[in-house]
Amino acid sequence: MSARDLSAPVNGSGVQAPSIPQSLLPKDGRFGSGPSKVRDDQVAAIAGAGRSVLGTSHRQLPVRSLVARVRAGMSDLFSLPDGYEVVLGNGGSTAFWDVATTCLVRERAQHLVLGAFSDKFAKATAAAPFLAPPDVRRSDPFSAPAPGAEPGVDAYAWPHNETSTGVVVPVVRPPGVDDGALVLVDATSAAGGVAVDVSQTDAYYFAPQKSFGSDGGLWLALLSPAAVARAEELQPGRWVPGSLDLLAALAESRREQTVNTPAVATLLMLAEQVEWMLDRGGLAWAAARSAESASRLYEWAEASQYARPAVRDRSLRSPVVGTIDLDPSVDAAAVRTVLRANGVVDVEPYRGLGGNQLRVGMFPAVDPHDVSALTACVDHVVAALS
Numbered sequence: 543m544s545a546r547d548l549s550a551p552v553n554g555s556g557v558q559a560p561s562i563p564q565s566l567l568p569k570d571g572r573f574g575s576g577p578s579k580v581r582d583d584q585v586a587a588i589a590g591a592g593r594s595v596l597g598t599s600h601r602q603l604p605v606r607s608l609v610a611r612v613r614a615g616m617s618d619l620f621s622l623p624d625g626y627e628v629v630l631g632n633g634g635s636t637a638f639w640d641v642a643t644t645c646l647v648r649e650r651a652q653h654l655v656l657g658a659f660s661d662k663f664a665k666a667t668a669a670a671p672f673l674a675p676p677d678v679r680r681s682d683p684f685s686a687p688a689p690g691a692e693p694g695v696d697a698y699a700w701p702h703n704e705t706s707t708g709v710v711v712p713v714v715r716p717p718g719v720d721d722g723a724l725v726l727v728d729a730t731s732a733a734g735g736v737a738v739d740v741s742q743t744d745a746y747y748f749a750p751q752k753s754f755g756s757d758g759g760l761w762l763a764l765l766s767p768a769a770v771a772r773a774e775e776l777q778p779g780r781w782v783p784g785s786l787d788l789l790a791a792l793a794e795s796r797r798e799q800t801v802n803t804p805a806v807a808t809l810l811m812l813a814e815q816v817e818w819m820l821d822r823g824g825l826a827w828a829a830a831r832s833a834e835s836a837s838r839l840y841e842w843a844e845a846s847q848y849a850r851p852a853v854r855d856r857s858l859r860s861p862v863v864g865t866i867d868l869d870p871s872v873d874a875a876a877v878r879t880v881l882r883a884n885g886v887v888d889v890e891p892y893r894g895l896g897g898n899q900l901r902v903g904m905f906p907a908v909d910p911h912d913v914s915a916l917t918a919c920v921d922h923v924v925a926a927l928s
């Protein structure tokens with residue numbers, strides 16, 4: 543949709559988008575599932591760091607101190623188990639899929655595929671000429687398959703939160719797997735908004751633009767000693783492109799640097815957000831805040847005449863990304879258009895996946911009161927359109 547279309551008629555009848563009363567509107571109308579709401583204080587921190595950090599070398603102390611803040615903050619936030627390390631690099635979670643394919647999967651991976659993001663990682667290992675075809679376990683969208691021990695599988699992969707559908711999958715090592723098998727969990731949208739025991743994983747990886755409310759472009763991974771040992775075992779015998787070299791990323795991370803130039807403003811916003819969480823009680827606090835937002839959204843939908851949570855199984859409903867199906871008698875696209883015209887944005891479903899749906903990002907930066915305000919706005923718009 544072009545910018546010109548934003549105030550276009552919503553139903554082809556020549557009627558302009560109705561305005562939502564100011565009293566109903568959320569204080570902040572950003573409900574995207576990534577990029578997600580960036581807090582004003584994070585933006586102010588960028589201005590504040592002006593000449594002392596921005597535009598200075600990432601090989602010198604000011605930026606290295608910033609990387610150190612991020613790594614130490616993550617280590618605290620996730621109560622990093624002994625021997626685990628915080629590693630970061632460029633290219634976002636999509637790049638980390640290629641890093642993991644190249645440096646962590648020995649021969650065969652198992653993937654749970656329950657939506658668009660988990661499918662992309664499965665496709666990455668399936669396409670790798672040096673790996674056997676993966677064991678792929680699928681479920682209907684808006685539900686989840688379970689991992690299960692499979693002889694010969696040396697890496698088990700699933701998303702903690704499948705952002706395209708709003709489904710959470712428990713992070714627990716599957717029992718009975720081969721000795722030394724790794725657990726690789728895509729926590730791009732869950733990390734920072736959902737409680738986790740990192741010791742159940744060997745790579746818990748994510749990017750800053752979801753629960754950490756920053757910009758995209760980086761990947762971060764919490765790596766177990768077994769993951770590092772796997773990379774050390776595989777790398778001598780396999781060609782690893784420099785930008786995907788996990789051991790190089792690890793070596794630079796240990797020196798509070800990255801292999802190549804990082805986005806310094808993103809690191810700043812990320813450091814601010816991790817410390818914002820830590821100052822308020824850490825991951826338990828952040829997860830409780832998202833859970834509070836989510837209970838407001840799901841309870842509203844369950845009580846509604848025309849809305850219902852797309853994920854039927856309550857235990858699988860995400861606290862950070864809520865998907866809400868609207869009755870066919872309500873045009874969700876028209877509702878979203880009116881919301882957008884009133885500054886309430888990014889509740890679109892994931893590309894073609896969601897149908898007549900609203901998808902709501904409820905990362906820790908989002909105020910639970912604003913989620914309640916959003917539901918009031920939706921009720922108002924649906925009444926106005928009918």
Ligand SMILES: *Cc1c(COP(=O)(O)O)cnc(C)c1O
Pocket residue numbers: 576633634635636637659701703704705706728729730731749752758759760
């Ligand atoms: C957003 C997202 C990705 C992709 O992240 P990029 O940083 O854009 O590559 C991968 N996995 C999940 C679960 C996501 O939510």
